[in-house]
Amino acid sequence: MTALLLLSRPNVSRSRLLPLTGILVALVAWQIAVSMRPGLIPGPIVVGRAIGELAVRGLLLKYVVASLFRVTWGYLAALVIAIPLGLALGMMKLGEMAINPILQVLRPISPLAWIPIAILWFGVGDISAIFLIFLASLLPLTVATMNAVHNIDPVHLAAARNFDIPLRARMTDVLIPAILPQLIVAMRIALGVAWLVVVAAEMIAVNSGLGFLIVDARNAGDRYDLVIAGMVLIGVIGVVLDLLMRRLERLDSVRWGYAAE
Amino acid sequence: MKVQFTDVSMRFGAMEVLQHITLGVEEGEFCCIVGPSGCGKSTLLNIAGGFLAPASGSVTIDGEPVTAPDRRRIFVFQERGVFPWLTVEGNIGFGLFDMPDDERRQRVTQYIELVGLKGFEKSYPRELSGGMKQRVEVARALAVNPDVLFLDEPFGALDSITRLQMRSELLRIWRAEKKTVLFVTHDIEESVQLADRVVVMSARPGHIRRVVEIDIAHPRDLSSRRYIELRDLIFGEIGLAHQV
Numbered sequence: 450m451t452a453l454l455l456l457s458r459p460n461v462s463r464s465r466l467l468p469l470t471g472i473l474v475a476l477v478a479w480q481i482a483v484s485m486r487p488g489l490i491p492g493p494i495v496v497g498r499a500i501g502e503l504a505v506r507g508l509l510l511k512y513v514v515a516s517l518f519r520v521t522w523g524y525l526a527a528l529v530i531a532i533p534l535g536l537a538l539g540m541m542k543l544g545e546m547a548i549n550p551i552l553q554v555l556r557p558i559s560p561l562a563w564i565p566i567a568i569l570w571f572g573v574g575d576i577s578a579i580f581l582i583f584l585a586s587l588l589p590l591t592v593a594t595m596n597a598v599h600n601i602d603p604v605h606l607a608a609a610r611n612f613d614i615p616l617r618a619r620m621t622d623v624l625i626p627a628i629l630p631q632l633i634v635a636m637r638i639a640l641g642v643a644w645l646v647v648v649a650a651e652m653i654a655v656n657s658g659l660g661f662l663i664v665d666a667r668n669a670g671d672r673y674d675l676v677i678a679g680m681v682l683i684g685v686i687g688v689v690l691d692l693l694m695r696r697l698e699r700l701d702s703v704r705w706g707y708a709a710e
Numbered sequence: 711m712k713v714q715f716t717d718v719s720m721r722f723g724a725m726e727v728l729q730h731i732t733l734g735v736e737e738g739e740f741c742c743i744v745g746p747s748g749c750g751k752s753t754l755l756n757i758a759g760g761f762l763a764p765a766s767g768s769v770t771i772d773g774e775p776v777t778a779p780d781r782r783r784i785f786v787f788q789e790r791g792v793f794p795w796l797t798v799e800g801n802i803g804f805g806l807f808d809m810p811d812d813e814r815r816q817r818v819t820q821y822i823e824l825v826g827l828k829g830f831e832k833s834y835p836r837e838l839s840g841g842m843k844q845r846v847e848v849a850r851a852l853a854v855n856p857d858v859l860f861l862d863e864p865f866g867a868l869d870s871i872t873r874l875q876m877r878s879e880l881l882r883i884w885r886a887e888k889k890t891v892l893f894v895t896h897d898i899e900e901s902v903q904l905a906d907r908v909v910v911m912s913a914r915p916g917h918i919r920r921v922v923e924i925d926i927a928h929p930r931d932l933s934s935r936r937y938i939e940l941r942d943l944i945f946g947e948i949g950l951a952h953q954v
Contacts (some may be wrong), residue, residue, distance in 0.1 A: 622793075
């Protein structure tokens with residue numbers, strides 16, 4: 450028992466220390482590379498200062514909030530439509546047979562290919578960006594929900610039928626909890642895609658946000674320190690969003706759906 | 711007759727699965743159906759449960775033809791039938807959606823005690839052993855007070871010691887609750903230990919070879935001469951010499 454503890458304890462701290470060490474090593478390597486070849490890209494210290502400058506000018510919070518605002522609305526709209534649609538398609542074979550080919554054709558089209566159409570329909574501005582995020586999250590969520598319904602253990606559906614529970618309870622007590630573990634994974638992936646797309650959309654259609662920051666910094670005087678500051682912020686916020694979604698996977702009522710801890 | 715099969719036949723595509731099954735099960739009887747795997751015994755149970763419609767023939771329960779699943783007759787699968795997203799309590803109360811809260815709580819407590827899961831009310835199935843999950847499923851079935859229980863190889867996935875314990879548990883519960891039980895198994899010993907009558911089926915296409923009355927009082931002595939006699943009779947009927 451003690452031997453086991455001794456063996457396992459270093460592993461716990463190692464699992465926390467190693468990622469930090471990795472980041473530190475990367476930062477140092479970056480700084481060294483930059484000092485050996487100036488003009489390659491700005492180094493980490495310069496970029497850190499650029500982030501400080503953004504904060505002082507009040508742009509840091511403003512741009513982050515602007516990007517998150519667009520993601521929130523586009524993503525929520527996609528959830529509201531994709532989940533009921535995926536459930537319905539998953540339950541009705543005929544509907545699925547009719548609609549699935551369209552979904553499969555739309556899926557490989559990059560959300561960015563929709564930019565001209567978004568501008569045509571909604572003009573240049575927030576709505577276009579939100580629409581692109583909505584589109585980007587909609588398809589993967591719909592398909593994942595549909596597949597999750599197909600993967601429900603038939604024994605559970607048979608049991609629900611046997612107890613003759615009302616339709617509403619069949620949804621809330623059987624169907625939805627049965628697909629939830631898979632749905633949460635799909636929601637996490639879709640949020641990642643939405644975050645990818647918001648940045649790209651902001652490069653074209655708006656005048657705030659982290660994507661805008663990157664394009665604007667280059668156009669307005671080759672401020673590559675701000676360009677990289679934007680990239681770093683996008684990466685860090687992406688990780689934070691993913692970590693938040695991962696917490697959902699630890700809910701007691703969905704843990705059964707993932708491999709044993 | 712509580713459950714009456716009349717000339718039931720079944721086919722899946724070109725494959726004939728069941729041939730002319732006629733069988734009556736009396737109220738309160740414990741009836742085991744044994745046969746080699748693939749003989750259609752599970753199919754027969756699914757027809758009785760209303761999950762499958764026979765190709766020809768009919769099943770009636772209390773004289774009414776069976777057309778769909780019904781909460782007065784509950785089907786118990788292997789332990790994977792419990793809902794993994796619900797706690798023990800949630801599972802056992804699952805079928806009691808139309809009951810007032812306090813009555814429901816009382817019923818759930820009663821059946822948790824009956825199957826010996828006190829202290830595990832808030833546990834999730836993933837925290838339970840196979841035998842405990844099977845108890846949850848039996849309790850969930852009993853809680854809605856059905857008059858017939860269909861059990862489809864319920865202990866098939868359990869280890870042999872747990873299986874023995876579960877059998878005596880099931881007998882205790884059956885005596886306390888006085889349900890009609892149809893129990894499908896491929897385990898001949900299990901059928902002789904549990905049943906009032908054992909229905910022996912042939913290989914596919916399944917038909918009834920013989921119905922054996924088990925005239926031994928409970929608790930049954932597994933080394934008694936009568937037990938061995940009946941067991942060997944069934945082994946012989948299935949075409950197995952009882953030796954390894």
